[in-house]
């Protein structure tokens with residue numbers, strides 16, 4: 001029970017890998033708040049937590065949701081910025097990406113994390129404790145083609161983590177990146193284009209020659225959420241079978 005009684009927000013926690021994160025934090029004793037545009041009511045009830053329908057790109061919705069979590073639990077210990085536009089994005093050359101789609105990807109993946117931290121950070125600073133985990137991506141290190149919007153947004157998140165580790169450190173708030181390689185989440189498996197990327201080429205790039213699954217990420221997530229990582233901030237842990245070195 002490494003997360004016992006810690007209040008944990010998981011954005012995008014209703015489906016996909018976020019659902020696995022929320023379940024793992026609850027299994028370790030965490031009190032979980034799921035913020036998602038997808039319905040997480042049933043999962044929250046199952047985990048003894050709460051679900052707040054929230055578009056993370058909307059500043060007002062984020063402020064309201066964070067205030068509701070604070071009102072309900074009185075504190076916020078862990079924020080997992082997992083919500084993102086990813087599996088639904090079609091692969092496209094840089095010159096085929098519509099500017100509106102670029103803006104939307106940045107709004108959810110980068111602005112969304114910023115808005116969440118902007119709302120949660122002061123709560124953690126007042127507590128003089130907190131853990132922020134930004135879910136980034138191995139694509140940032142590899143420069144994966146045909147996903148320029150997505151990869152750029154995750155690169156921004158890596159930079160955000162480094163900057164904020166310096167701003168939040170004085171208040172004993174740690175912020176780190178969890179950087180998965182290609183993970184066969186439910187949503188990825190439902191998207192043939194992405195599954196194709198998980199072919200021999202991806203596995204060949206790894207030191208460990210197999211597919212990655214959501215459960216592979218749990219150990220690193222719990223480490224970063226728990227007191228075990230009390231002296232770790234501004235870092236990136238890649239969980240990708242040894243594909244990139246961060």
Ligand SMILES: NC(=O)c1ccc[n+]([C@@H]2O[C@H](COP(=O)([O-])OP(=O)(O)OC[C@H]3O[C@@H](n4cnc5c(N)ncnc54)[C@H](O)[C@@H]3O)[C@@H](O)[C@H]2O)c1
Pocket residue numbers: 011012013014015016017018035036037038054055056057081082083084085086087088108135136137138179180181182183184185187188
């Ligand atoms: N699956 C992979 O191979 C892989 C690899 C590296 C990184 N990641 C990252 O892991 C995270 C989860 O990936 P996944 O495979 O489960 O993808 P997914 O597309 O299934 O999950 C995204 C989640 O974000 C939510 N979401 C989308 N827009 C939102 C918004 N505006 N406001 C609130 N919630 C919103 C979705 O409802 C969903 O719950 C993402 O950050 C993704 O970039 C995934």
